[in-house]
Amino acid sequence: xxxxxxxxxxxxxxxxxxxxxxxxxxxxxxxxxxxxxxxxxxxxxxxxxxxxxxxxxxxxxxxxxxxxxxxxxxxxxxxxxxxxxxxxxxxxxxxxxxxxxxxxxxxxxxxxxxxxxxxxxxxxxxxxxxxxxxxxxxxxxxxxxxxxxxxxxxxxxxxxxxxxxxxxxxxxxxxxxxxxxxxxxxxxxxxxxxxxxxxxxxxxxxxxxxxxxxxxxxxxxxxxxxxxxxxxxxxxxxxxxxxxxxxxxxxx
Amino acid sequence: xxxxxxxxxxxxxxxxxxxxxxxxxxxxxxxxxxxxxxxxxxxxxxxxxxxxxxxxxxxxxxxxxxxxxxxxxxxxxxxxxxxxxxxxxxxxxxxxxxxxxxxxxxxxxxxxxxxxxxxxxxxxxxxxxxxxxxxxxxxxxxxxxxxxxxxxxxxxxxxxxxxxxxxxxxxxxxxxxxxxxxxxxxxxxxxxxxxxxxxxxxxxxxxxxxxxxxxxxxxxxxxxxxxxxxxxxxxxxxxxxxxxxxxxxxxxxxxxxxxxxxxxxxxxxxxxxxxxxxxxxxxxxxxxxxxxxxxxxxxxxxxxxxxxxxxxxxxx
Ligand code: SF4
Ligand code: SF4
Ligand code: SF4
Numbered sequence: 001x002x003x004x005x006x007x008x009x010x011x012x013x014x015x016x017x018x019x020x021x022x023x024x025x026x027x028x029x030x031x032x033x034x035x036x037x038x039x040x041x042x043x044x045x046x047x048x049x050x051x052x053x054x055x056x057x058x059x060x061x062x063x064x065x066x067x068x069x070x071x072x073x074x075x076x077x078x079x080x081x082x083x084x085x086x087x088x089x090x091x092x093x094x095x096x097x098x099x100x101x102x103x104x105x106x107x108x109x110x111x112x113x114x115x116x117x118x119x120x121x122x123x124x125x126x127x128x129x130x131x132x133x134x135x136x137x138x139x140x141x142x143x144x145x146x147x148x149x150x151x152x153x154x155x156x157x158x159x160x161x162x163x164x165x166x167x168x169x170x171x172x173x174x175x176x177x178x179x180x181x182x183x184x185x186x187x188x189x190x191x192x193x194x195x196x197x198x199x200x201x202x203x204x205x206x207x208x209x210x211x212x213x214x215x216x217x218x219x220x221x222x223x224x225x226x227x228x229x230x231x232x233x234x235x236x237x238x239x240x241x242x243x244x245x246x247x248x249x250x251x252x
Numbered sequence: 253x254x255x256x257x258x259x260x261x262x263x264x265x266x267x268x269x270x271x272x273x274x275x276x277x278x279x280x281x282x283x284x285x286x287x288x289x290x291x292x293x294x295x296x297x298x299x300x301x302x303x304x305x306x307x308x309x310x311x312x313x314x315x316x317x318x319x320x321x322x323x324x325x326x327x328x329x330x331x332x333x334x335x336x337x338x339x340x341x342x343x344x345x346x347x348x349x350x351x352x353x354x355x356x357x358x359x360x361x362x363x364x365x366x367x368x369x370x371x372x373x374x375x376x377x378x379x380x381x382x383x384x385x386x387x388x389x390x391x392x393x394x395x396x397x398x399x400x401x402x403x404x405x406x407x408x409x410x411x412x413x414x415x416x417x418x419x420x421x422x423x424x425x426x427x428x429x430x431x432x433x434x435x436x437x438x439x440x441x442x443x444x445x446x447x448x449x450x451x452x453x454x455x456x457x458x459x460x461x462x463x464x465x466x467x468x469x470x471x472x473x474x475x476x477x478x479x480x481x482x483x484x485x486x487x488x489x490x491x492x493x494x495x496x497x498x499x500x501x502x503x504x505x506x507x508x509x510x511x512x513x514x515x516x517x518x519x520x521x522x523x524x525x526x527x528x529x530x531x532x533x534x535x536x537x538x539x540x541x542x543x544x545x546x547x548x549x550x551x552x553x554x555x556x557x558x559x560x561x562x563x564x565x566x567x568x
Contacts, residue, residue: 002326002328002329002330002333003328003329020466025477030479056480059479059480062479062480063479064475064477064478064479065475065476065477065478065479066460066464066466066473066474066475066476067473067474067475067476068466068467068471068472068473069471069472069473069474070468070470070471070472071470078476079464079466081464081466083479092388092389092390095329095330096329096330096331096332096384096387096388097326097330098322098323098324098325098326098330098332098333098336099319099322099323099325099326099333100322100325100326101322117319117322118315118316118319119314119315119316119317119319119320119322119323120314120315120316121314121315121323121332122315123330123332123384126388126390126391127388127390128390129389129390135315136315137315139315140314140315140316141315141316142315197465198465199463199464199465200462200463200465202462203389203390204389211465213465213466214466
């Protein structure tokens with residue numbers, strides 16, 4: 001199982017497209033992911049010392065924050081950056097697995113860990129350049145994003161609900177789910193339009209998930225507008241004089 | 253590598269065990285049956301104990317040790333699986349070789365072949381172990397051409413010193429044993445030194461800018477917010493601050509220990525009255541060198557992700 005399935009052209013490649021321009025870092029996707037996957041496919045996502053002084057737990061999706069900054073006087077930009085498994089096409093996390101517990105599905109490219117056969121050797125976590133694997137200390141097995149395999153094919157759900165929990169939960173629509181193997185799919189067109197990119201392409205893992213970069217910032221320099229009360233009236237606008245007077249009065 | 257202490261000691265132990273066993277195989281190939289039953293028996297038992305200890309301990313840090321048998325199934329792609337299989341297969345020629353050497357099975361004409369196969373399987377097993385690390389492209393310090401030679405050299409040199417020590421205890425000490433130990437110790441030292449030079453010379457190009465893909469020309473990316481308030485698995489797994497903090501000192505310690513082991517080995521040739529204590533000291537020094545080296549090697553690469561808590565190998 002641990003060898004990768006043969007690639008055929010036109011292969012279905014299910015994955016996520018995450019819009020870094022829109023994500024507001026609200027953690028809804030991470031929370032929803034935890035909630036869904038705690039009752040789902042693998043053993044429950046554990047938490048330790050949950051109400052103690054140093055709580056920790058297993059999460060399949062975490063949102064990082066980065067500051068991007070150019071020249072000294074340029075205003076910095078904050079980018080919220082959700083990270084989960086990228087369901088790579090050439091993932092060494094799968095091929096290093098000695099038991100075959102880690103595998104990539106031939107039919108849709110989803111990378112999964114079988115919780116019944118994983119021995120918890122943790123080698124896969126060393127092989128993943130994206131830090132996408134998490135170890136569950138309570139069950140002794142590795143966990144990772146399942147692309148919500150137990151939602152997206154669930155026929156008990158209405159059609160529109162057959163998407164990953166994180167996609168469903170995102171209040172801003174920053175997350176998209178679809179078939180990246182089909183050039184005509186909504187996600188593929190989005191990637192083409194917005195120059196979606198791969199993380200660490202030089203590693204050769206060929207991630208399926210794509211990130212849409214933040215849109216270019218406006219070229220205007222950010223300057224603080226002078227507050228009204230500081231400028232002198234030109235005497236023409238009585239009503240503005242009144243507000244200036246009010247401002248001074250209230251500022252006391 | 254959180255629970256690494258035991259792993260370090262035991263990979264060192266099984267390395268010395270495989271080195272010793274391989275050399276015994278070659279000795280058997282060369283000289284035929286043991287001229288001393290007790291020496292042969294002691295050496296074989298020590299080698300097999302060290303190896304088994306290493307193998308057993310490696311299952312203890314698994315999350316699910318009771319499923320360890322499953323690890324034999326993925327030899328087509330996984331070096332960890334191949335290592336497991338090779339280590340188990342090695343027991344067959346080794347036990348046959350031992351039985352022939354000690355006269356439990358009568359067939360002196362087979363001993364050379366059994367010895368050779370045993371030696372080869374020992375080399376294969378250590379090779380597979382080293383490959384687990386050297387094929388991980390995510391960790392720069394492991395993904396090196398010299399990783400495999402260094403593993404083999406440590407197994408061979410610690411095995412050679414151990415062979416000398418056991419031989420001297422049983423009154424079987426010979427100058428060629430000291431010569432072999434010295435040459436392999438110095439070889440190990442040179443290879444490890446070259447390995448360190450290599451990793452130091454390489455650019456540390458895995459920057460946070462590259463890992464996020466966020467920066468345009470001239471822009472800098474800085475971690476601004478972490479996704480969790482406590483340590484997470486990645487950080488724990490990867491953190492081994494002490495070894496990294498003192499990396500320079502530890503490297504010097506490894507080199508000094510190896511040199512001291514080589515020196516003690518030379519002295520065994522010169523001071524024949526002290527052969528037993530000197531060769532035992534040489535072995536302890538070589539084993540200590542191997543343990544410190546492993547401590548430095550296993551956890552070193554990881555530190556990386558502490559700063560960003562994201563991709564492995566970052567800034568490393
Ligand atoms: S992101 Fe990591 S865990 Fe996911 S498929 Fe790629 S290498 Fe494997
Ligand atoms: S696809 Fe499912 S498992 Fe993966 S990050 Fe989203 S919610 Fe979590
Ligand atoms: S739910 Fe959407 S907006 Fe909120 S952190 Fe996740 S991706 Fe970003």
